[in-house]
Amino acid sequence: MKRWTTLISAGVTRRGARLVVVVVLALLAVAGSARAQTVDEDALAIERSFLSLERHALENGVLVVLDPRAGASTVVVEVCVAVGTRDDPPGRTGLAHLGEHVLFPEGQGGRHHIASLQALGGVEANGVTLPDRTQYFVRVAPGALDAVLWHEARRFRDTLVHLDAEGLAHHREVVREEQRLRRLSALRLASRWDLLDPEGPYTNDEGLDEDLDRIDLDVMRAFLAEAYVPSRMTVVISGRFEAARALQTLEATFGTLRAATAAGGRPSWTFAPFARERRFELDRPQASGRVTLAWRTPVYGAPGDAELDLAAMAMTRMLAERLLRGGLALTAEARQSSRALTSLFILDVALAPGATPAAALAEIDAILAELRAVPPSLEALEADRRARLHDLAVTLDDPLPRARLLGHSMAAGERIGLSYDPRADVARYAAITPSSLHESLQRWLDPARRVIAVTPPRRPR
Amino acid sequence: MSGSTLRRSGVLSLCVLLAACGAGVSRRVLPSPHAAMLLPEPVASAPTLELPSVHRAVLPSGLVVHVVSRPDALMGHVALRASPGALLSQGQIGRDRVIARLLEDVGHARVSVDRGGLRIGRDVSLATVVVEAARLVTMADDPALSESAVFRASALVSEAQQHPQAIDVLRTTRLYGENTLEGELSSRQLRIPQPSLLEVRARLAELLAPPRTSLVIVGREPAETVIAALTEALAGLPEAEPLAAAVPPPSTLRPRPQLHALGAELPVALVRVSVVGPGEHEADAAGFALAIRALAGTHVSHLWTMLRAEGDSYVVQTRVEPQVGHVLATIQLSVRPADVDEAVTLVLSEVARLAHPRQISERVLATARQLELTAELARVERASELAASILDAELAGVGLEAHASRFAALSSASAGDVAAAFSRYLPPEALCIEVVAPTDQLANLPPVPGGTEVSPQRR
Numbered sequence: 001m002k003r004w005t006t007l008i009s010a011g012v013t014r015r016g017a018r019l020v021v022v023v024v025l026a027l028l029a030v031a032g033s034a035r036a037q038t039v040d041e042d043a044l045a046i047e048r049s050f051l052s053l054e055r056h057a058l059e060n061g062v063l064v065v066l067d068p069r070a071g072a073s074t075v076v077v078e079v080c081v082a083v084g085t086r087d088d089p090p091g092r093t094g095l096a097h098l099g100e101h102v103l104f105p106e107g108q109g110g111r112h113h114i115a116s117l118q119a120l121g122g123v124e125a126n127g128v129t130l131p132d133r134t135q136y137f138v139r140v141a142p143g144a145l146d147a148v149l150w151h152e153a154r155r156f157r158d159t160l161v162h163l164d165a166e167g168l169a170h171h172r173e174v175v176r177e178e179q180r181l182r183r184l185s186a187l188r189l190a191s192r193w194d195l196l197d198p199e200g201p202y203t204n205d206e207g208l209d210e211d212l213d214r215i216d217l218d219v220m221r222a223f224l225a226e227a228y229v230p231s232r233m234t235v236v237i238s239g240r241f242e243a244a245r246a247l248q249t250l251e252a253t254f255g256t257l258r259a260a261t262a263a264g265g266r267p268s269w270t271f272a273p274f275a276r277e278r279r280f281e282l283d284r285p286q287a288s289g290r291v292t293l294a295w296r297t298p299v300y301g302a303p304g305d306a307e308l309d310l311a312a313m314a315m316t317r318m319l320a321e322r323l324l325r326g327g328l329a330l331t332a333e334a335r336q337s338s339r340a341l342t343s344l345f346i347l348d349v350a351l352a353p354g355a356t357p358a359a360a361l362a363e364i365d366a367i368l369a370e371l372r373a374v375p376p377s378l379e380a381l382e383a384d385r386r387a388r389l390h391d392l393a394v395t396l397d398d399p400l401p402r403a404r405l406l407g408h409s410m411a412a413g414e415r416i417g418l419s420y421d422p423r424a425d426v427a428r429y430a431a432i433t434p435s436s437l438h439e440s441l442q443r444w445l446d447p448a449r450r451v452i453a454v455t456p457p458r459r460p461r
Numbered sequence: 462m463s464g465s466t467l468r469r470s471g472v473l474s475l476c477v478l479l480a481a482c483g484a485g486v487s488r489r490v491l492p493s494p495h496a497a498m499l500l501p502e503p504v505a506s507a508p509t510l511e512l513p514s515v516h517r518a519v520l521p522s523g524l525v526v527h528v529v530s531r532p533d534a535l536m537g538h539v540a541l542r543a544s545p546g547a548l549l550s551q552g553q554i555g556r557d558r559v560i561a562r563l564l565e566d567v568g569h570a571r572v573s574v575d576r577g578g579l580r581i582g583r584d585v586s587l588a589t590v591v592v593e594a595a596r597l598v599t600m601a602d603d604p605a606l607s608e609s610a611v612f613r614a615s616a617l618v619s620e621a622q623q624h625p626q627a628i629d630v631l632r633t634t635r636l637y638g639e640n641t642l643e644g645e646l647s648s649r650q651l652r653i654p655q656p657s658l659l660e661v662r663a664r665l666a667e668l669l670a671p672p673r674t675s676l677v678i679v680g681r682e683p684a685e686t687v688i689a690a691l692t693e694a695l696a697g698l699p700e701a702e703p704l705a706a707a708v709p710p711p712s713t714l715r716p717r718p719q720l721h722a723l724g725a726e727l728p729v730a731l732v733r734v735s736v737v738g739p740g741e742h743e744a745d746a747a748g749f750a751l752a753i754r755a756l757a758g759t760h761v762s763h764l765w766t767m768l769r770a771e772g773d774s775y776v777v778q779t780r781v782e783p784q785v786g787h788v789l790a791t792i793q794l795s796v797r798p799a800d801v802d803e804a805v806t807l808v809l810s811e812v813a814r815l816a817h818p819r820q821i822s823e824r825v826l827a828t829a830r831q832l833e834l835t836a837e838l839a840r841v842e843r844a845s846e847l848a849a850s851i852l853d854a855e856l857a858g859v860g861l862e863a864h865a866s867r868f869a870a871l872s873s874a875s876a877g878d879v880a881a882a883f884s885r886y887l888p889p890e891a892l893c894i895e896v897v898a899p900t901d902q903l904a905n906l907p908p909v910p911g912g913t914e915v916s917p918q919r920r
Contacts, residue, residue, distance in 0.1 A: 071533030121831030143506030177775035
C-alpha cells in the first residue's frame with residue numbers, strides 16, 4: 001500500500017485516486033492471466049512467424065531466403081552482399097560505399113535504376129553500406145515481385161558492363177555530397193565506432209576525400225568483379241508472395257549470374273576486450289553535454305551477447321531511476337550493439353542542465369558496481385526478457401526490417417562471419433539465468449577496460 | 462530553367478562529348494560475363510487493396526473503441542486520439558507539448574499534438590494489448606508519472622526549442638496565418654512552462670475524458686473478446702460531457718514574405734518548399750498527392766532529373782504529412798551553394814509548367830501512381846499507421862473504407878486531375894519557400910510574388 005500513498009501524495013485527486021484503485025484492480029485482474037502468458041505469447045508468435053521460412057542455394061552460389069507471410073500487404077526484396085567498409089584496402093577507404101552507389105546506375109537504358117523500381121511502385125528503395133555487408137532493398141505490391149527480381153538481377157549483371165569514367169566521377173561526387181550532408185547533422189558519439197574504438201575493425205566507415213580520388217575505373221571494375229559475385233549474395237524475399245513461383249523467377253534471373261569465387265580473404269581481426277581504460281573529450285560541444293562509455297563485448301550470437309542485451313535493459317532501467325529521476329540526465333540509455341567481429345556495449349547519457357560529467361560518471365559507476373555485485377532477481381530478468389522479445393517482435397512484424405535482419409543473419413558463417421540465427425533468439429534468451437547474466441556483467445563490463453568520452457555542453461547563446 | 466544552367470549544360474555536354482571521343486577506355490563497353498536471363502522482363506499486375514475489418518464499439522463511458530484482429534501479428538499496437546475541441550485552445554500549447562514529451566518518456570509512446578488534439582500510439586506485446594490500452598486511457602492517473610519526469614520533459618522541450626529551426630516559424634505563419642494553433646505549435650518563442658505533477662494530471666484527465674477519446678487496438682484476439690475485457694478493465698471510468706466546439710479551421714492568410722532566406726556558412730545549401738493541400742479524404746486529394754510526386758517525388762520527374770543530372774543537388778525529397786482537414790506537403794532540396802538561385806527558379810517554373818495537363822507525361826504519371834498505391838498498401842500493413850489512419854478517418858467523420866475510395870481515385874486519376882491540383886493548390890504564389898545558404902549567394906535569388914526577406918548570418 002505504500003505505493004498508493006506515494007501516488008496520492010504525488011498529486012492524484014481524491015476522485016482520481018478512487019478511479020486509480022478501481023482501474024488498477026481491474027487491470028491486475030485482466031493482467032493476472034496475461035502476465036504468465038506474455039513470454040510464451042511473444043515467443044510463440046516469433047517462432048510461428050518462421051514456420052514458412054525456406055532457405056535455398058542456387059547453383060551459382062546465390063543464397064535465397066523465402067519468408068512468405070500471409071498477413072502482409074506488400075513484399076520486400078533485399079539483396080545482401082557480403083562486402084563492407086571493413087574490406088576497404090588501405091588508401092582506398094570508401095571503396096565499398098562508392099561501389100554501392102555505382103550499383104545504382106544512372107542512365108542505364110535511359111533510366112536511373114531507382115526509376116525502374118519506382119515504375120513498378122517500389123518504395124523505400126535504397127542501399128546501405130555497413131562494415132560487414134552492403135544491403136539493397138525495395139518494397140513493392142505483390143504483383144510486381146517478378147519484375148523487381150528481374151530488375152535487381154539486371155543491376156548486378158549489367159552495371160560492370162556499362163560503367164564508365166563519367167558515371168564513376170558522378171557517383172564519387174554524390175558520395176562526397178552525402179558526406180558533407182552527414183557532417184551537417186549532429187554528431188552522435190554513440191554511433192561513432194571509429195572514435196570509440198579506433199583500433200577496432202570498424203574504423204573506416206566513411207571514405208576519405210583523397211582516397212576517393214584514387215578509386216579510378218580500373219579499381220572499381222576490379223572491385224565489382226571480385227566482390228559482387230554470387231557466392232557473396234543472399235536474396236531475401238519477405239511478405240506476401242508465393243514461394244515456389246518466386247524461386248522459379250530467382251533461378252531465371254539471379255541464377256544466370258556467372259558463378260565465381262570471391263577473390264582474397266577478408267582482413268583478419270582477433271577479438272579482445274580493451275586493454276585499459278581510455279578517456280577523451282570531444283572538441284565539438286552539443287546542446288546537452290554527454291557522457292558516453294563503451295566496452296568491447298562478444299560478437300553477434302556468441303556466448304554473452306544475449307546476456308548483455310538483457311544487461312543493457314537492466315542498466316537502462318537503473319539509469320532511469322537514478323540519473324533521470326535524480327536530475328542528472330535528460331536521457332540515458334545502454335545497449336549491446338552487436339556486430340560480427342566485435343560488439344560494443346554502449347552507455348549514452350545526455351546531461352541535464354547544470355549537471356557535470358563527473359557527477360554523472362560517479363552515479364554510473366555506482367550503478368555498475370551494484371549490478372556487478374549481485375545477480376538480478378528472477379522477476380527483473382523475466383521483465384527484461386519480455387521487453388527484449390517484444391523489441392524483436394516489433395522488428396520482425398514489418399517485412400522491411402525483417403528482410404534486412406534475415407538478409408545478414410541467414411547468410412551466416414561463410415558469408416559474413418556471423419554465427420547468429422534469429423530463429424534461435426527465443427531459445428537464446430530463454431536460456432539466460434540470473435547467474436549467467438551476472439557472470440557476463442562481471443566478465444565483460446570491467447571498469448578498468450573501457451572508453452569514456454565526454455562531449456561538453458554548448459554555452460547558451 | 463535559367464540561362465546559366467543552360468550555358469553550363471552546354472559546356473558539360475561538350476566536355477562529355479570530348480571525353481567520349483578522347484578517352485576510349487572509359488567508354489568501352491565490356492562483354493557481359495553472365496548468361497542471358499531466362500525470362501523476358503515481367504509485367505507487374507495492378508495492385509489491389511484489402512482493408513482489414515474494423516470492429517467499432519462504444520463503451521458505457523462513451524469511449525469509442527476500434528478493434529482490428531490480425532491473426533498473423535507478431536505484436537500489438539494501441540493508439541488513442543483525444544479530441545478535446547476548444548479545450549485545445551491557444552495559450553496551452555507549451556504545456557501540452559511538455560505533456561506530450563512526458564508521455565513519450567514515461568509511456569514509451571509516440572505522441573503528437575495537432576489541431577485535432579493529442580494522438581498517442583504504442584507498440585505492445587500481444588498478451589497485454591488490453592492492459593496497455595486501458596493504461597493509455599487512464600494515463601492521467603498513471604503511477605509512473607512523477608515530478609522529476611515532468612521536470613525532464615520540460616527541460617527536453619526547452620532544449621528542442623534552441624535547435625536551429627527558426628525557419629519553421631516563418632513557414633507556419635506563411636501557410637496558416639499569424640496567431641494560429643499551427644503557428645503556436647512550431648513557435649520558437651513559445652513559453653515552455655514547468656507544470657506541477659498535479660497540473661499535468663488534471664490536464665490529462667481533461668484531455669482524455671472518454672466521450673472525447675477514440676481508441677484503436679490492433680491485436681490477435683477476436684474483437685468481441687477484446688471489447689469484453691476492455692469493458693471490464695475500464696468499468697470504473699466516469700463519463701464526461703462531450704465538447705461540441707472545435708478549434709477553428711486554419712486561416713488562409715498569407716502574410717508576407719513568401720520567401721525567407723537565412724544566411725549560413727554551410728557546405729550545402731538547403732531549399733524547402735511547403736504548401737497546404739486538401740485533406741486526405743477530399744475529392745481532389747488523389748490529384749494533389751500525385752502532383753507532389755510528379756513535381757519531385759520520382760526519379761523521372763523533370764525537377765529531379767534536372768537537379769541530379771546537373772549535379773546541383775544530392776537530395777530531392779518530398780513528404781506529405783496528413784493533418785487535420787488538410788495535408789502539409791514539403792519538397793526539400795540540398796544543393797550546391799552556388800546553385801541555390803537556379804534551384805528556386807526551377808521549382809517556380811516547374812509548378813507553373815505542370816499546371817497544363819499536356820506537360821504531365823504518361824511516364825511521370827504512371828510512376829507517381831504506382832508509388833502512391835504501394836505506399837497505401839504499406840500504410841494498412843504497419844499496425845501503427847493503420848491505427849493512425851483509423852483515428853484520422855474517425856475524426857474526419859468517415860470510416861476506414863474511405864481508404865478504398867482514395868485507392869480507387871489514385872488508380873484512376875488523370876493528367877487533367879493532376880494539372881488541376883497544380884492550378885488550385887500549387888500556383889507559384891501559394892508556395893512557402895525557405896532557403897538556407899551562404900549570405901553572398903542570397904543576393905541572386907529570383908523574385909517571388911509574395912516578397913523576400915533575408916535574415917542575417919547565423920553561426
